[in-house]
Each structure stands twice: as C-alpha cells, then as structure tokens.
Amino acid sequence: MITRPILLVEDRPDDVERTIRVSGAAARSVPALAVCLALAVGCGPRRADVPVEKLTVALAMLPHAALFHVAVARGFFGEERLDVVVQPHRFGKTAVDALVSGEVDLATAAETPFVLAALGGGRIVALATLSSATKNTGLVGRKASGIASPRDLAGKRIGVPFSTNAEFFLDTLLTYHGVDKGSVRLVDLKPDELPDALARGAVDAVAIWNPYVLDLEKRLGDDVLVHYADDIYLETFAILGGKGIGERRRDAIERLMRALLRAERFVWDHPEDAAKTVAATLKADPADFAAVWACFNYRVRLDQGLLVLFGQEARWALRTGRVPKQDPPNFLDYVEAGPLSAVRPGAVRLIR
Amino acid sequence: MSIRGRLRASLAVSLGAILGTAAILTWSALEGSRSRDTEVTVNELQKQISERGILRDEYLLFRDERSKAQWESRTASILALLESAAGKLEGTEERRVAGEMAVLGRQSAVLFGQITRTLAAPGAGPEGLARDVERRDLVSARLLAVFYDLQANASVLVDSAAARTDATDRRSSSIAFIIVAVALGVTLANSVAIGKLVERRVGLLREGAGRLTAGDLTYRLAVSGTDELAEVAHAFDTMASRVQQHVLRLESLNRELEAFSYSVSHDLRAPLRSIDGFARILGEDHGETIGAEGRRCLERIVGAAGSMSLLIDDLLKLSRVSRGELLLEDVDLSDLARTVAANSRPGGPGRTIDVVVADGVRAVCDRGLLRVALEDLFDNAFKFTSRKPQCRVEFGTANDGGERRYFVRDDGAGFDPAYAGKLFGAFQRLHTGVEFPGTGIGLATVQRIVQRHGGRVWAEGRVDHGATFYFTLGEGKP
Numbered sequence: 037m038i039t040r041p042i043l044l045v046e047d048r049p050d051d052v053e054r055t056i057r058v059s060g061a062a063a064r065s066v067p068a069l070a071v072c073l074a075l076a077v078g079c080g081p082r083r084a085d086v087p088v089e090k091l092t093v094a095l096a097m098l099p100h101a102a103l104f105h106v107a108v109a110r111g112f113f114g115e116e117r118l119d120v121v122v123q124p125h126r127f128g129k130t131a132v133d134a135l136v137s138g139e140v141d142l143a144t145a146a147e148t149p150f151v152l153a154a155l156g157g158g159r160i161v162a163l164a165t166l167s168s169a170t171k172n173t174g175l176v177g178r179k180a181s182g183i184a185s186p187r188d189l190a191g192k193r194i195g196v197p198f199s200t201n202a203e204f205f206l207d208t209l210l211t212y213h214g215v216d217k218g219s220v221r222l223v224d225l226k227p228d229e230l231p232d233a234l235a236r237g238a239v240d241a242v243a244i245w246n247p248y249v250l251d252l253e254k255r256l257g258d259d260v261l262v263h264y265a266d267d268i269y270l271e272t273f274a275i276l277g278g279k280g281i282g283e284r285r286r287d288a289i290e291r292l293m294r295a296l297l298r299a300e301r302f303v304w305d306h307p308e309d310a311a312k313t314v315a316a317t318l319k320a321d322p323a324d325f326a327a328v329w330a331c332f333n334y335r336v337r338l339d340q341g342l343l344v345l346f347g348q349e350a351r352w353a354l355r356t357g358r359v360p361k362q363d364p365p366n367f368l369d370y371v372e373a374g375p376l377s378a379v380r381p382g383a384v385r386l387i388r
Numbered sequence: 389m390s391i392r393g394r395l396r397a398s399l400a401v402s403l404g405a406i407l408g409t410a411a412i413l414t415w416s417a418l419e420g421s422r423s424r425d426t427e428v429t430v431n432e433l434q435k436q437i438s439e440r441g442i443l444r445d446e447y448l449l450f451r452d453e454r455s456k457a458q459w460e461s462r463t464a465s466i467l468a469l470l471e472s473a474a475g476k477l478e479g480t481e482e483r484r485v486a487g488e489m490a491v492l493g494r495q496s497a498v499l500f501g502q503i504t505r506t507l508a509a510p511g512a513g514p515e516g517l518a519r520d521v522e523r524r525d526l527v528s529a530r531l532l533a534v535f536y537d538l539q540a541n542a543s544v545l546v547d548s549a550a551a552r553t554d555a556t557d558r559r560s561s562s563i564a565f566i567i568v569a570v571a572l573g574v575t576l577a578n579s580v581a582i583g584k585l586v587e588r589r590v591g592l593l594r595e596g597a598g599r600l601t602a603g604d605l606t607y608r609l610a611v612s613g614t615d616e617l618a619e620v621a622h623a624f625d626t627m628a629s630r631v632q633q634h635v636l637r638l639e640s641l642n643r644e645l646e647a648f649s650y651s652v653s654h655d656l657r658a659p660l661r662s663i664d665g666f667a668r669i670l671g672e673d674h675g676e677t678i679g680a681e682g683r684r685c686l687e688r689i690v691g692a693a694g695s696m697s698l699l700i701d702d703l704l705k706l707s708r709v710s711r712g713e714l715l716l717e718d719v720d721l722s723d724l725a726r727t728v729a730a731n732s733r734p735g736g737p738g739r740t741i742d743v744v745v746a747d748g749v750r751a752v753c754d755r756g757l758l759r760v761a762l763e764d765l766f767d768n769a770f771k772f773t774s775r776k777p778q779c780r781v782e783f784g785t786a787n788d789g790g791e792r793r794y795f796v797r798d799d800g801a802g803f804d805p806a807y808a809g810k811l812f813g814a815f816q817r818l819h820t821g822v823e824f825p826g827t828g829i830g831l832a833t834v835q836r837i838v839q840r841h842g843g844r845v846w847a848e849g850r851v852d853h854g855a856t857f858y859f860t861l862g863e864g865k866p
Contacts, residue, residue, distance in 0.1 A: 208526055211519070211522050211523050211526050212523060212526060212527070214511075214519060214523065267495060267498055267499060267502075267530070268499070268526055268527055268530045269530065270530070270533060339533075339536060339537060339540060340533075340536035340539075340540065341532075341533030341534070341536045341537050344529055344532050344533040344536065345529070345533060347529070348525075348526070348529040351525070355522075382544065382547065385536070385540035385543070387536075
C-alpha cells in the first residue's frame with residue numbers, strides 16, 4: 037500500500053505525486069565512469085537485444101536502502117535491461133505489507149518486519165541484505181524525564197513504531213540493561229509522529245532509526261541523550277521477494293543483483309558522490325546527511341548471522357505474543373541465495 | 389647494421405631475457421614467500437577462530453574455568469594475529485576486512501564477558517533468573533552472529549591470500565613468458581634477417597664469381613649496405629675491375645705479341661729462303677771452287693736455314709692457333725686421332741709402333757685446332773719413342789671426379805717429373821736437339837689450343853718409363 041508516493045529524480049515538480057519508472061532511457065544517460073565501474077566489477081551493461089524485465093519494488097525511502105537508491109539514480113537497473121517500477125514507502129514495514137499482499141514483486145525492509153511477516157504466514161523470502169548498522173536505530177531520551185542511561189527507562193513512556201526493528205531494538209536494550217519491561221509503557225507511533233511526541237513531552241523517550249535520531253538530536257540539542265545497543269544488536273536491511281521469485285524470475289533477480297553490486301562498488305569507490313545522490317533522492321540536507329551516511333555498512337550479502345538474527349527475533353516475537361504461538365520456522369527456507377550466489381558467490385556466507 | 393652488430397644485439401637480447409627472467413623469478417620467489425607467509429597467518433587465524441567457537445560452546449555447556457581461560461587466550465591470540473596480518477595484507481578490501489574482524493573480535497570479548505559475569509552472579513529470585521536467561525540468550529545470539537561474521541571474514545582473507553598467491557605466480561609466469569617470448573622473437577627475427585642477408589649476399593657473390601669465371605669481366609655486384617658481406621662484395625667488385633684491367637692489358641699485349649710474332653715469322657721467311665736458295669746455288673754452281681771446307685760450311689748454312697724454317701713454321705702455327713674464332717662442333721676424336729697417327733707415323737725399318745686408339749671418343753671442340761694438338765702430341769710420342777725398336781702409343785680417355793680427361797701415352801724416353809712444369813713453355817726443351825730434334829713449340833701450341841677450349845693440359849712421366857699427356861676441354865665450353 038502506497039501511502040505517500042514521492043518522486044525520486046531531482047528535476048521533478050515538488051508537488052507532483054507519482055510513481056517513478058526507471059527505464060532504459062535513464063541508462064543511456066549514465067556517464068562513462070559508471071560503465072567503467074561496471075566493467076571493473078565484472079557486470080557490464082546488458083546487450084540491447086536482451087528483453088527488458090519489469091520488476092515492481094516497494095522501496096523504503098530511507099538511507100538503509102542507499103544501494104537501491106544509487107542503482108536507480110545511476111541507471112544501473114536500466115543498463116541491466118530492467119524496468120524497475122518503484123513504489124516509495126516511508127519505512128520497511130509498509131513495504132513488506134505491499135509485498136505480502138502481492139502488490140509488488142520486491143520490497144526493502146529491516147529484518148523485523150520480515151520476520152513478523154514470515155511468522156504471520158507471509159510467503160516471502162530474503163534475497164540479500166543491502167546494509168547493516170550498529171549505531172543507527174537508537175533510543176532518544178529526554179533528560180528532563182530523568183533518562184541519563186537505559187537503566188532509567190523503568191516506568192517511562194517510550195514511543196516506538198510497532199512491528200519495526202525499532203521495537204525489537206528497544207526490547208533488546210531493555211533486556212541488556214536489565215530494565216523491568218513490565219514497568220515500561222510502550223506507545224505505538226508512526227515514525228513521523230515521534231519527534232513531535234517527544235518534543236511536547238507526550239513520551240519520555242523514543243526508539244527510532246535515522247534520520248530521525250540525528251534530526252531529534254539536532255532539534256532538541258542538550259535536552260536529549262541517545263543510546264545505542266551496538267554491542268548486542270546489528271540491524272540489517274534487506275531486499276525481499278515473494279517466495280520462489282529467486283527461481284521463477286531467476287534472470288531478472290540476477291540482473292537486479294548485478295545492478296545492486298554495481299551500486300555497492302560505486303558507494304565504496306565514490307562515497308561522497310553516492311551520499312550526495314542518496315541525499316538528493318531522500319530530499320535531505322547533504323551536510324546533515326553525511327552523519328547519517330556514516331552509520332551504515334553498505335554490502336550486498338547473505339550472512340549466517342542473518343539467520344541467527346531471524347531466529348532471535350522470531351523467539352522475541354513468540355515470547356512477547358506479537359504472533360500466534362507456533363514452532364519457530366527454519367529460516368533457511370526463507371532465504372533464496374541462488375541469484376546472489378550466481379552473480380557473486382563470495383557474497384553468500386550461509387552454512388548450507 | 390653489420391652482421392656482427394646484429395649478432396651482438398641477439399646476444400644482448402638473449403642475455404637480457406636470461407637476466408630479466410632471473411629477476412622475475414627472484415621477485416616471484418620473494419612475492420610468493422610473502423604471499424605464503426600471509427596465507428599461513430590467515431589460515432592460522434581461521435583455525436583459531438574455529439577453535440574458539442568450539443571453546444565457547446564447551447564453556448556454555450559445562451561452564452568450566454579451563455574452557456573459559458582457553459577461550460580468552462584464543463581471543464588474545466586472534467587479536468594479535470589480526471594485528472600481525474594487518475601489516476601483511478596488501479589490498480584495501482583485505483585491510484578493511486581485517487579491521488572489521490578486529491572490531492568483531494573485541495566485541496566478542498565484551499559479549500563473552502557479559503555471559504561469564506551473568507553466570508558468575510545470577511539474578512535474585514525467579515524473575516532475576518528469567519531476566520538472566522533472556523539476557524544471556526540475547527548476548528549469545530549476538531556472540532554467535534559475531535562468530536559467523538568472524539569466520540566468514542576469515543574465509544574472505546584466506547581466499548584472498550590464496551588468490552593473491554596464485555595471482556603472483558601467474559603474473560610472474562606471464563611476465564617471464566612474455567620476456568622469453570619477446571627475446572626469442574627478437575632473436576629469431578634477427579637470425580632470419582641475418583640468414584636472409586647472408587643468403588642474398590652469398591648468392592650474389594656466387595653469381596658474380598660464376599659470371600667472372602665464365603669470362604664476363606664487366607659484371608659487378610653493386611651491393612649497397614655496410615655489413616661485412618657488403619664489404620666483401622665491394623672488394624669483389626674492386627677485384628673484378630682490376631682483373632678486367634689486367635686482362636684487357638694482357639689481351640692487348642698478346643695481340644701485339646702475336647702480331648709481332650707473325651710479322652717476324654712471316655718477314656723472316658723471305659730472307660731465309662734467299663739464304664737457303666743462294667747457299668744451295670753456291671754449293672751447286674761453285675762447289676768445286678770453294679773447296680771441301682766451303683761446302684761443309686754451306687751445308688751447315690742450309691741445315692741451319694732448314695731448322696730456322698721449321699721454327700718459323702711452328703711459330704706461325706702457334707700464332708695461328710691463338711687467333712681466329714673457335715668453331716665448335718661434335719668431333720669424333722677417335723677417328724681424328726687415327727687419321728693424325730697414320731699421317732704422323734714415322735716409317736723406317738727396324739721399328740715397330742703399336743698405335744692404340746680408344747673407340748667412340750667424341751668431344752665438342754674445334755676440329756682444326758684439335759687436329760693440330762693431336763698432331764703435336766702424336767709427333768711428340770713418336771719422337772720420344774724413336775730409340776725403341778718396339779713401342780706403344782695410345783690415345784684414350786679417363787674420368788676423374790666427373791671430369792673427362794683425354795690422353796696420349798707413350799712408353800718412350802719419358803722425362804724427369806721435377807721438370808714437368810717446364811714442358812709447355814715455348815722453346816722449353818728437356819732434351820738436347822741431338823738426342824731428340826725439335827723446336828720446343830709443339831707442346832706450347834697444345835697448351836694454347838687446350839686453353840682456348842677452356843681446358844688444361846699436364847703431363848706425367850718418368851725417365852725411361854714413358855710419358856702421358858693429359859688434357860681436358862672444359863666440358864665443351866671454351
């Protein structure tokens with residue numbers, strides 16, 4: 037479900053809401069540098085006689101999905117003869133909902149919405165992670181509410197978007213610091229509602245991701261403290277698809293992986309250009325965006341640690357009653373590594 | 389470029405290739421050693437990470453101090469290995485992975501510490517214990533994920549180090565191959581160029597020598613270039629020019645000499661006839677008047693005039709055979725020899741001459757000149773067998789190395805081989821006129837005829853054992 041479609045290209049009229057189609061025409065405007073980079077990573081542009089494959093993607097308009105944004109903006113998909121139709125989403129949970137409902141072929145989201153959707157019977161799979169971070173999702177607490185450390189959260193009101201990785205993060209933080217979770221009052225708020233709720237004192241703290249965390253720090257200044265769980269929580273952001281898409285649309289998904297790997301190369305080789313591109317896509321201030329950019333490790337991967345995290349979050353979801361009681365699934369069945377493995381075998385580090 | 393220069397260049401290229409290959413092999417050995425050292429380090433790192441995973445599981449199962457101490461020891465060792473590896477890793481990506489591993493290694497130490505502390509000081513009451521379990525589950529999950537990441541990253545380093553070693557080997561092999569191939573190519577090209585140059589130059593020299601031998605004294609190689617064979621060709625041309633000059637001068641002198649000889653011989657004949665005629669008239673008309681002594685003197689005058697007449701005849705003959713155009717035709721030499729022998733054969737009682745002429749001897753030659761040569765050779769044979777009541781004179785052919793030789797052999801007085809070289813000189817005689825009369829012109833005439841046919845003449849013999857006179861006719865080519 038697309039709530040607020042936004043435009044990605046820089047020269048669009050600001051008020052127009054529409055879906056952006058990244059076509060082959062965009063690819064033709066890609067500078068020679070991108071072509072060279074493509075050759076350097078062994079994935080040159082597709083031949084013109086290769087049929088164009090269409091893919092619809094529910095894309096989270098977040099820095100987490102920077103590789104996807106870069107691939108769109110640099111025309112890497114077009115060069116792979118992919119007609120990628122983007123459905124912009126404010127965050128991953130709604131993107132996953134669109135995927136589960138069959139509106140789109142693919143979605144980008146953090147691991148928590150994925151795990152919850154999988155436990156809820158959603159026939160979805162992870163195709164690759166696009167980024168990971170330990171200091172992205174954080175707890176922003178008001179000093180005025182007496183929150184100097186996570187241990188002070190007992191008895192406090194904490195705003196958090198439910199069913200997102202921020203909720204899992206908050207649970208992890210509370211557990212790690214031995215806070216009695218029964219004493220904490222969680223308030224389900226949409227990401228856009230959190231800053232105001234914290235500012236006006238409707239909640240004592242919020243658990244949210246960037247760019248909200250840094251925006252709140254900037255907005256509330258010395259009134260807030262930010263806490264991360266960087267020792268114990270590595271959040272991930274993945275490209276997801278309907279179950280079986282890795283085989284059913286094998287060629288298209290391999291092309292998608294090639295384009296994303298080109299984007300990864302571009303991000304690592306030209307971080308400043310890539311950050312500017314993503315900032316422009318997300319309509320963020322490039323100066324402020326640099327700090328957000330630094331939070332993420334952009335890699336197209338499938339690690340064994342992802343399965344551990346899926347299992348951990350599944351146990352959390354079952355323990356907290358977020359999903360009906362059931363045996364935790366074998367998350368290996370929720371990962372389709374074939375396309376990524378075919379394009380870059382070293383990027384798949386799963387124990388099979 | 390000179391041939392020597394080219395050969396030196398080839399040698400220099402070959403030496404360069406040897407030195408280059410040696411340098412590449414040395415460099416390869418050093419690089420390989422470094423790569424293998426890195427490989428050993430990262431393999432050890434991977435091994436220790438795996439072992440540490442087993443120790444973690446052992447501790448979580450039995451919680452004994454030994455496995456905890458070993459886990460901590462392994463952690464310190466892994467961090468030290470990472471530090472050691474960081475100095476050896478060359479690629480930016482590998483260094484980044486090593487840096488990430490160091491962070492993960494330290495993080496795992498923190499997480500493991502959390503677990504051990506929780507186990508050492510459990511929470512109070514059922515709620516505290518439940519919180520402990522939940523917390524330990526959380527930390528263990530993260531520790532496990534970190535372990536997987538460490539292992540995966542270690543695999544990346546292992547693969548990368550192995551690939552780097554392979555790449556080093558391949559690169560050095562490729563470079564060495566290219567150096568050797570280029571050196572071989574240059575040397576081969578140079579050798580082919582030298583070979584072609586030598587072949588071309590030698591071919592020109594061979595042709596020049598052939599043309600010169602055939603008498604074309606105007607032929608010049610006119611080779612351009614500065615190599616050694618070009619210098620030889622220039623020397624050849626210089627030599628040919630000088631030979632041509634000498635030959636022209638000699639021909640001119642010969643013509644003058646022949647004209648002189650002819651004139652002298654011809655002009656001497658008339659006064660000689662007068663001397664002979666008047667001496668005879670004097671003897672016939674006034675023989676009584678001049679007395680016995682006077683008549684004896686007159687006889688000697690007539691005899692000397694006769695000798696001189698023979699000498700003049702021979703000189704004129706020699707002069708004739710030297711001039712005029714050769715008229716080559718297929719001649720039956722056997723038939724010619726029989727005719728000549730029959731005409732020249734001396735008569736007289738008490739002497740038996742066995743003349744043997746081989747059948748079927750033919751040659752392309754000037755019939756008239758060969759007749760003169762055979763007349764002189766048979767005359768010579770008959771003359772030097774004149775003291776034997778029974779003798780044998782033979783005409784035939786022999787082959788020696790593809791060269792056809794004609795010979796006239798007798799079993800007469802022979803000659804001292806030491807003087808064989810003088811036999812064919814004009815006026816050269818090995819016997820006195822008293823022993824064997826003659827003018828000393830005959831064999832010189834034979835030599836002139838043979839030479840005009842492009843052949844050569846020589847004699848073999850011993851005193852009192854006869855003599856054999858061989859000649860060739862230049863295979864029919866004058």
